[in-house]
Amino acid sequence: VAYLKDIPGRPHERDLRFVSTTGGKFGDEKVLDPFSCDCCNISLLVDQKGALHVYYRENEGNIRDIAHMTSTDHGKTFTKATILSADNWQINGCPHSGPTSSAGGGSNLVAWFSGATDAPGIRVVDQKGNRLFVLDDPTAKNAYLVPTPAASVLLWEQNQEAEPAPASVIAYRVIKLGQPVQTQFVSKSINGTNATGLVNNGKLVV
Numbered sequence: 001v002a003y004l005k006d007i008p009g010r011p012h013e014r015d016l017r018f019v020s021t022t023g024g025k026f027g028d029e030k031v032l033d034p035f036s037c038d039c040c041n042i043s044l045l046v047d048q049k050g051a052l053h054v055y056y057r058e059n060e061g062n063i064r065d066i067a068h069m070t071s072t073d074h075g076k077t078f079t080k081a082t083i084l085s086a087d088n089w090q091i092n093g094c095p096h097s098g099p100t101s102s103a104g105g106g107s108n109l110v111a112w113f114s115g116a117t118d119a120p121g122i123r124v125v126d127q128k129g130n131r132l133f134v135l136d137d138p139t140a141k142n143a144y145l146v147p148t149p150a151a152s153v154l155l156w157e158q159n160q161e162a163e164p165a166p167a168s169v170i171a172y173r174v175i176k177l178g179q180p181v182q183t184q185f186v187s188k189s190i191n192g193t194n195a196t197g198l199v200n201n202g203k204l205v206v
Contacts, residue, residue: 002032002042002054014038016056020075033081037064040098043110047103055099055110058083063090066099066112085129089116097141104147107177111143111154122156124175133181139168146197146204151176153204155195162190170195170206 004014016033019026037057045053051072058067058081065088067081099112108127114120122135122143135143139159146153152175159166170189173181186192186206197206 001026002044002056004036004038004042007035012038016042016054018054018075018078030075030078032069032078033058033067035059036067037094037098039094039096040064043099043101045101045103045108047108048106053101053108054078055084055101057095057098057112061090062092063088064095065089065114066110068110084110085123085125085131087114087116087118087123089114091115100143100145102145102147102152104145104152105150105176107152109145109152109175111145113141113143124154126177132175132177139166140171142194144196146199148199148204153197155197155206157193157195160185160190167191168193172206 002018005017007013007015015031016036017029018032019029037059040057043055051070052075054069056067057064066084068084069078069081071078097113099110101110109124111122111124113122119134122140124132137158140156143156154173154175156171157168158171160169167190170186170192171183173183175181195206197204
């Protein structure tokens, strides 16, 4: 379990902590980062090789880029945190929009929203931080990556024209590295928000 915890005597500031279980009991908590973005959600990912990855939003002088650290011993130790992609998004407050990750198809992918002047929007990168694409529709938000055996599926919401006013719908892209991606929409999903998904019996359930 990874979580944010208040720093005593420092209002609106939190650190990043981690605990794991042994024999059905939680052990001692570890501080993975002494000062992180104070509200953004955290994403944990176990990849095809069994390594545990932690993705979260850093806060270095109000530059709130996505950081990454790895454990190969089941959470006993972690690598030093590195910035996955230097967006250099500076914002004087938490954007309440953390990363999501997937190891679908055997490739680690991470997605998050950035308001940086360089290509603002939901961006998707590989494990090395190489940018695959950016969803630049200004209404696109709340991304969620779903792993499938052959690929990853990115879900999100964005507005479409509707009567009497534009309404949100659930969009998705199937991501296979080296293949083109195309935006599709979940039918009858008007006014849909905050989509998540899972694969059950070979079908994607949204």
